[in-house]
Amino acid sequence: MMIDGIVLDDDFVRTDGYWPAHRSNSQFASNGALLVELATMQAGEPITLNSGDHWIRKSKVDELLAHIRQGLDSFTITLPDGSSHSAMWDYSNQPLAAEPLNRETYPNANSWLVNVQLKFIKL
Numbered sequence: 001m002m003i004d005g006i007v008l009d010d011d012f013v014r015t016d017g018y019w020p021a022h023r024s025n026s027q028f029a030s031n032g033a034l035l036v037e038l039a040t041m042q043a044g045e046p047i048t049l050n051s052g053d054h055w056i057r058k059s060k061v062d063e064l065l066a067h068i069r070q071g072l073d074s075f076t077i078t079l080p081d082g083s084s085h086s087a088m089w090d091y092s093n094q095p096l097a098a099e100p101l102n103r104e105t106y107p108n109a110n111s112w113l114v115n116v117q118l119k120f121i122k123l
Helices: 058-069
Strands: 022-028 034-040 046-050 055-057 075-078 084-089 096-100 112-122
Touching (some): 055 058, 058 096, 058 112
Antiparallel strands (some): 022 034, 055 112, 075 084, 084 112
């Protein structure tokens, strides 16, 4: 798995559910008729990846945080299944969350983290 050149293990699992390819908007006209607009979604599919029980080092999380702070509006991600997508970090919903494996007073780059969750928006 790769995020804009940052290599991660393929142990991440995609955890988002079904994303409908179509959206509709309905309203009533002034004469009482129902107006329905149906559109095919062109972008915006959420991609949520979770490490589950797989551990990654804090140094890798720090690398991902540095990438998030760049504020890029688009980059390429390659998912564990080998598919590549143009995406951006989901800044509206905490793009990265990580829980430490062990509580450490002074975590360093070699500290292990577990339950790392990454959130993207497919463009």
